[in-house]
Amino acid sequence: MDRRSPNRKSRRRHAIAWVCILTAATRALACDSATATALATSEEIKAFFDAQDRQVVTFVGYSGTGYENPSALLEIAAKILARFDPSNTIVNIGATPDGIGAVYELAKAGGFVTTGIVSTQAMRYDAPLSPCVDRVFYVQDETWGGFIDDGHRLSPTSSAMLDNSDLVVGIGGGEVARDELTAAMRSGKETRYIAADMNHRKATEKAREKGLAAPDSFAGAAAEVSLHSPGLD
Numbered sequence: 707m708d709r710r711s712p713n714r715k716s717r718r719r720h721a722i723a724w725v726c727i728l729t730a731a732t733r734a735l736a737c738d739s740a741t742a743t744a745l746a747t748s749e750e751i752k753a754f755f756d757a758q759d760r761q762v763v764t765f766v767g768y769s770g771t772g773y774e775n776p777s778a779l780l781e782i783a784a785k786i787l788a789r790f791d792p793s794n795t796i797v798n799i800g801a802t803p804d805g806i807g808a809v810y811e812l813a814k815a816g817g818f819v820t821t822g823i824v825s826t827q828a829m830r831y832d833a834p835l836s837p838c839v840d841r842v843f844y845v846q847d848e849t850w851g852g853f854i855d856d857g858h859r860l861s862p863t864s865s866a867m868l869d870n871s872d873l874v875v876g877i878g879g880g881e882v883a884r885d886e887l888t889a890a891m892r893s894g895k896e897t898r899y900i901a902a903d904m905n906h907r908k909a910t911e912k913a914r915e916k917g918l919a920a921p922d923s924f925a926g927a928a929a930e931v932s933l934h935s936p937g938l939d
Contacts, residue, residue: 737814737838746843748866751823754841755796755870760819763790764798764871766883767806768926771912772905773878776808782877782900783809792817798871800824800851803836806877810838823870825850825863852885860889868895878902879928887931899931 746754755762765783773779787797797813799806801822813820822839825847835842843866851864860868864886868874874890876883876899890897903924910920923929 737811737836739840741835741837741839742841743835744841744843745826746845746866748845748862748869751843751845751866751870754843758796758819760794760796761790761872762796762798762821762870763787763873763875764867765806765809765875765877766800766867766886767877767879767902767928768883768904769800769802769805769807769880771880771908771926772805774903774905774924779806779808779877779902780812782902783812786875786898787813787816787818790818792819795819796821798823798867799836799839800867801828801835801839801842802833803838806879807836810836814838823863823867825861850882852882853889860885864889868893872896873898876900876928876931878904878926880904881927884927884930887928891931899928901925901929 744750763786767773767779795818797809797818798821799809801807801824803810810820810822820836820839820841822835822842824833824842824844826844827833827847827850829844845863845866847861847863849861849863851861851867853859853864854861864882868886868890871890873896874887876887876897878901879887887897887899904926906924909924913920
């Protein structure tokens with residue numbers, strides 16, 4: 707069953723509401739609810755989502771590298787979220803607040819339940835969680851995500867992310883986002899990709915720290931999927 711808003715008038719009302727959400731006052735929203743965390747397998751995550759009886763919209767994109775235009779990121783995310791009813795939709799991301807994690811605040815302002823699926827590497831390195839994520843699932847993983855081995859098998863974290871998503875939306879993104887979007891399309895899962903530059907300064911600094919030349923493109927590795935995935939229509 708398709709739980710999304712069925713008509714143009716409904717979508718327009720949602721869109722108008724999201725314009726209000728993007729005002730400075732609402733974007734300053736402080737999320738102060740406690741975040742529930744658990745170490746979980748993909749099957750246990752599925753059991754949780756099944757019990758909620760809501761569709762899961764997952765956002766992937768840049769993390770620590772951030773976005774060159776954070777306001778544009780939120781505007782894009784708002785257009786996407788306006789298509790869904792918060793009463794039957796969960797917004798899922800990678801648990802941390804950086805980069806694409808900024809969408810958590812927007813989702814909470816719109817009344818969505820929010821979840822995160824992230825590698826246990828985040829626990830190992832004490833990565834902060836977004837204050838706007840309701841529930842975080844840590845997946846036992848020796849990597850941060852993406853393809854492993856032959857380039858066709860996903861890491862446990864990325865597998866759990868895709869197995870438990872109804873729609874995967876990429877807004878820019880690096881290697882992990884590229885791999886997850888690629889795998890989602892291979893499996894026939896509904897996928898969207900919208901181009902966005904990573905933060906130029908941060909990307910240049912990271913390259914310098916690794917002794918590499920400055921990037922000649924800031925489009926991110928996920929841009930490789932753009933010819934195969936529909937954008938925001």
